[in-house]
Amino acid sequence: MNNRIRELRKANRLSQGDLADIVGTTRQTITSIEVGKYTASLVLAYKIAHYFGLTIEEVFDFESITEE
Amino acid sequence: MDINAEKFEKMKKGIQKKNSSALGIIALANTAMILSKRDFMIKLYPHPEQADFMQGLVTGMAIVIIFVCLFYILRNALACTDEKLLTRLYNKLNDERELEIQGMAGKKTAKLSPVILLLLSLVVSLFSFEAGLGLIGATFVVCIIDKAFHIYYGKNYTGKDTELS
Structure with a gap:
């Protein structure tokens, strides 16, 4: 699933590790989400x-899902 | 990055539970090592070479297990003194993607293990009938454990799985 996490992260000068620490996950998971290899849970x-x-819809692109 | 004191304490308790488990495993490993050297255990084996082999195997495994547990205990103890380390460790243990990967790996293992054990039992029974029977027994044990967990999680799973639960 496409998303704007990398763009938002860079705008806020956050590393993947920093964002991972804040939201309670690992750097590897953030990397996987950013490149679209992993779909994050709702939480x-x-x-x-x-x-x-932002809202979830403003960060994640759900158009690819609705097209499936 | 600030995390409040309550969250820090919750993370610490979760990590400390792991240390208790590790200490329990160390105690079991020590017990196994001590028992393997007792005369009554050695006499149970029909051949002295078998007793020597099993004693060496149990001792070696116990030493490895003890060292691994000590490593985890030290790592966890260090993490409890540093907020950032503790956060990273806690997040790693509760990471949703990691838990999903563990779940998938466990699922495949549960499906494949009985097949491999059964095939092995057929081959091994040509050389040792008792060993072949043992492998068939192990196959049943794996299947029963898998089924038991299916039933348990079917009734209790809430959608939230954590390594620390």
């Missing part, structure tokens, strides 16, 4: 979006 997606002050 994790919410934590990430909430940290950046």
